Amino acid sequence: MEDFVQANKLLLLGKLTASLVHEIRNPLSAIKLNLDYMNLAKDDLPQDIQDIVKESLEAFEQVTFLIEDVLDFTRRPTSKMHDVNIEQLTDRCIKIISINARMKGITIQKEISNNLPVLHLNKNKTMQIFLNLINNAIDASKDKDKIIIRSFELQNENSILWQVQDFGCGIKDEDKEKILNGFHTTKSNGHGIGLSVCKKIAEELNSELYFDSEENEGTTFSVKFFLNKE
The missing domain is CATH 1.20.5 (Single alpha-helices involved in coiled-coils or other helix-helix interfaces)
Structure with missing residues (x-):
């Protein structure tokens, strides 16, 4: 309750x-x-x-x-689709969340390939994924650390990969199976719904959300956007 x-x-x-x-x-x-x-x-x-x-x-x-x-x-999300430029949308998210990064002295490093294909997605829902994942990376990071946001095309898979990497606390092995489930959190002030919401939205966008993490070394969350997945 x-x-x-x-x-x-x-x-x-x-x-x-x-x-x-x-x-x-x-x-x-x-x-x-x-x-x-x-x-x-x-x-x-x-x-x-x-x-x-x-x-x-x-x-x-x-x-x-x-x-x-x-x-x-x-605004309440709709099913409306937009032509989404990954770099521009990432920049908007960084500006929104930059105050959180500045409060911890976190540097956000952006590594986004030039001329990525435009994606046809719901912009608001995609922003929700990005903001959640960037905010989690900031929370997991130590003061004055950095996070890296990168995006590039996987031509052999006809997709675009978007990633956010931190070098913070990482995820324990026993938590990895639970981390994308609702109401599971390791944060003292967390609610545990952010990642499960991201997973649900990614599925709605016909995309894939996954992560790689080592305890005390950091975590990389990835979202794979398919260019023409039915």
């Missing part, structure tokens, strides 16, 4: 986050109008003030980008 209560808290938090983001938009719009007004008169302002206005407008655009991504992610 405690697991279900915790899961309900997380669902409620998602709804509250979406509502909060909507409310944040109004004062942000007022700030943007004032910055635009100051920018119109920038030639009459000292150079240091011009620089501040410019940097503030750039920061506003970044905040707006993050708000749109959060709203997009919190």
Whole structure:
């Protein structure tokens, strides 16, 4: 019962986050109008003030980008399919979750092959997999460590592999059979549904989710996207 209560808290938090983001938009719009007004008169302002206005407008655009991504992610998933560029979607996920990495001093290293084929997938569901796996990698990592996100084409299998690798605590052998099952977690504050959700979504996307891990050495989670799997 405690697991279900915790899961309900997380669902409620998602709804509250979406509502909060909507409310944040109004004062942000007022700030943007004032910055635009100051920018119109920038030639009459000292150079240091011009620089501040410019940097503030750039920061506003970044905040707006993050708000749109959060709203997009919190919307109820649909069966709608999109043309997905793996690198662009990975970049969006990294921006959303980068604050978690910065809090631990984690460096995110990206190794994505050029000119990967475009995938026809549900963008929101794919983001949910990526965000869960990247967040897990951050949680498993030691402070000031790094994680690697890579993606490349497996031409002999007509697929694209997306991976996130950490060098943290790894997964014990006795937990490997349970880790993708619902409500199994080794985290003191975890709920154990993230990986099972990822597995379910991957199956819905006709993709494969698997992992390789060594205790105290790290873990690599992989998602294999098939280019034309019936």
